[in-house]
Amino acid sequence: MCKVRVASPLRPHLGGQKEVELQGETAEAVLQNLIACYPGLQNYLYDERGSLRPFINIFVNDEDVRHLQGENTRVGEGDVLKVFPAIAGGCRRRSLLRSPRAGNYPNGACDGKSDRI
Amino acid sequence: MEPVMVSLTEYDKTRYQRQMLIAGWGEEGQRRLKASRVFLAGAGGLGSPVSVYLAVAGVGELRICDSDRSELSNLNRQMLHSDERLGEWKTVSAKETLQRLNPTIAITTCHDRLEGSNVNSIVGKPDIIVDCLDNFETRYVLNRYSVSTGIPLVHGAIWGMAGQVTFLHPPETPCLRCIFPEEPPKAVFPVVGASPGLAGCIQAMEVLKFLTTVGTNLKGRLLVFDGEEMTFDLLTVRRRPSCPDCGSL
Secondary structure (H helix, E strand, O other): OEEEEEOHHHHHHHOOOOEEEEOOOEHHHHHHHHHHHOHHHHHHHEOOOOOEOOOEEEEEOOEEHHHOOHHHOEOOOOOEEEEEEOOOOOEOOHHHHHOOOHHHOOOOOOOOOEOOO | OOOOOOOOOHHHHHHOHHHHOOOOOHHHHHHHHHOOEEEEEOOOOOHHHHHHHHHHHOOOEEEEEOOOEOOHHHOOOOOOOOHHHOOOEHHHHHHHHHHHHOOOOEEEEEOOOOOOOOHHHHHOOOOEEEEOOOOHHHHHHHHHHHHHHOOOEEEEEEEEOEEEEEEEOOOOOOOHHHHOOOOOOOOOOOEOOHHHHHHHHHHHHHHHHHHHOOOOOOEOEEEEEEOOOOEEEEEEOOOOOOOOOOOOO
C-alpha cells in the first residue's frame, strides 16, 4: 500500500479527499489505480497518447520521479506519492475561452479577465 | 564579499534598528539592502506582500511592472490597492502605497506587458527578480531572461489556500522550466488573500536573505504549502540536462 496525496486543484476529482491509500509497486501502477478509482483524473493527468502531462509533477516522498526512474519508480509501504500540478494563477485573454484544454481544468475555463494573483 | 559604499543615515539606523539585530545582518547588511535594486513582475496578490516587506525593510530601489488596472475583485488580496483607486494602473496605486510606507526608497514603475521583445529594456539589471505573476507565458519570458543574464529569480505561485516558492539561479539550481516544463491549462482560480500573503512573505524573505547574504536560500528546493491542512512540503528539484531554457549552461 502506498499513500497518495493530491494537491488542492485535483481534490474535486477525489470527492474532496486529500489523501488515499492504493496498491501498486511502481508510481505508474499506483497512478493507474488512482484513475481506476477516480476516472475524472484521466484527462487531467494524461494526454491523448497516454503520456503524463508535463505540468503534472509526481514526487515519491520528496523526490521528483523525473529524476528517479520516472513512472517506473518503485514505491512501497511507507512511501508517499505526491501529485502536484503546476499552479499558475489567472488568465489574460478572451481567446482562452476557446482553449480546448481549459475544460480539463477544475472550475472551468477563463472568464476572459486578467486577474493577477 | 565586497564592502558596500553607500552609508546609513541616523534615520536609517533608527528605522532599521530591529532588523539589524539579526545575526549576520548589522549595518553592513542594511547598507547592502540600501544599495540594492529589485525587479517585481506583478503588483497583485503576490506583489502586494513582497513589495510591502521589501519597501519597509529598506531595499534601495523597487522597480515594479504590471500591465493591469485595479478592479474591485482584486481587493480581497491585493492590499496595495484600495476602493478609492479602483481603475487606476496598479503600478501607480502600488507606488502611492509603498512610498507612504517608506518615503526614503526609490520606486520606479512600468505598465507595459512583459514580453520577449521588451524584457531587456523593462527589467534591466536588477540584483534579483521576483516572479509575482499569474501566468506561465510571462514567467517563461522572465525565466529565460534570468538564465541568460545570471540574475536570480524568486518564483511564487498560489492556488486556493495553497502555494509554492523556490529560488532559481542556474546553473546552481534548476530553472523554472526544469521544474515546470509546460504551463498548466489556463483557468479561473480560487484565492483568499492569506495565500499570496504567505507565499509573498516567503518570497520577500528569500530576497532579503539573498541581498543581505544572511541565511540559506531555497535553492534546489520547492516549498509547497497547503493552507487547508497547514502542511509544508520541501521537495527536491533538480536541473534537467535537456531543458530548452538552461540546458546549455
